[in-house]
Amino acid sequence: xxxxxxxxxxxxxxxxxxxxxxxxxxxxxxxxxxxxxDLSERRERTDEQRRVMVSDIAHELRTPLTNIRxxxxxAQDGLxxxxxxxxxxxxxxxxxxxxxxxDLQVLAAADAGTLRLHPRVLxxxxxxxxxxxxxxxxxxxxxxxxxxxxxxxLTVTADPVRLRQVLGNLLSNAIRHTPPGGRVTLGARRVPGxxxxxxxDTGCGIGEEDLPRVFDRFWRAERSxxxxxxxxxxxxxxxxxxxxxxxxxxxxxxxxxxxTVFTVRLPC
Numbered sequence: 001x002x003x004x005x006x007x008x009x010x011x012x013x014x015x016x017x018x019x020x021x022x023x024x025x026x027x028x029x030x031x032x033x034x035x036x037x038d039l040s041e042r043r044e045r046t047d048e049q050r051r052v053m054v055s056d057i058a059h060e061l062r063t064p065l066t067n068i069r070x071x072x073x074x075a076q077d078g079l080x081x082x083x084x085x086x087x088x089x090x091x092x093x094x095x096x097x098x099x100x101x102x103d104l105q106v107l108a109a110a111d112a113g114t115l116r117l118h119p120r121v122l123x124x125x126x127x128x129x130x131x132x133x134x135x136x137x138x139x140x141x142x143x144x145x146x147x148x149x150x151x152x153x154l155t156v157t158a159d160p161v162r163l164r165q166v167l168g169n170l171l172s173n174a175i176r177h178t179p180p181g182g183r184v185t186l187g188a189r190r191v192p193g194x195x196x197x198x199x200x201d202t203g204c205g206i207g208e209e210d211l212p213r214v215f216d217r218f219w220r221a222e223r224s225x226x227x228x229x230x231x232x233x234x235x236x237x238x239x240x241x242x243x244x245x246x247x248x249x250x251x252x253x254x255x256x257x258x259x260t261v262f263t264v265r266l267p268c
Contacts, residue, residue: 003029007036056218060100060233064093103234107217110241117159117245124188124195125150127160131167132186135175143180149187156195156266162242166250169235170199170262177260178203190268194248197264205256214252215240239264 007029010021020040021033071090074080109115128150139146156163167186174184182202189196206214213219218233239262243250248266
């Protein structure tokens with residue numbers, strides 16, 4: 001009974017204080033000990049991810065809140081004139097807060113399995129062109145060339161609002177990280193058993209060591225976590241959750257300073 005007593009004691013240990021139970025045999029008790037060790041490791045990883053998530057949320061919310069508080073204090077003390085420029089700045093910071101909260105709500109619904117989709121048959125070329133049109137002005141302002149490559153008779157069953165959100169997030173990232181003179185292409189094609197939508201850019205790219213983390217929440221390639229390039233750090237996480245909610249998957253490949261391609265695969 002000694003191995004079972006050790007298992008019971010390990011199971012009662014507080015979260016974060018688990019010590020691995022020695023697996024001394026290959027019988028049923030040994031398998032149970034190995035399973036408990038695996039469960040404890042996953043629990044510790046989940047606890048660590050939760051702590052990091054709370055810290056990241058606090059970090060992301062602190063900056064716009066600090067800016068809003070600073071400008072309001074300055075206006076109250078007579079150090080800043082509450083003119084149109086100040087109101088525009090406050091509105092921009094409030095918009096960033098709203099954007100972060102909305103993104104967190106989408107991720108929370110996806111994690112809880114309560115994200116509702118309203119799928120219907122879509123003309124994929126029409127949706128791709130509409131999405132690109134919404135971002136063409138931003139690309140033109142940054143000197144980035146855009147193109148759409150999609151056949152005329154391609155359909156997919158998906159939620160149009162959520163699919164536009166997916167493509168919009170990918171396009172925003174691609175345009176933001178592509179220097180003047182670069183090119184961003186949004187394409188769609190049929191592949192065996194699925195439809196593939198690709199967002200391709202000739203921007204700065206993603207290092208090979210960073211590729212496994214691009215879909216992590218609040219992760220940015222900039223080590224300083226600067227918002228200089230924009231974004232809340234949640235866009236790609238939302239892309240992955242929404243695509244998976246449609247029964248699909250999203251992949252990325254990149255050659256730094258040559259080409260980066262995000263591929264969304266949706267079942268036919």
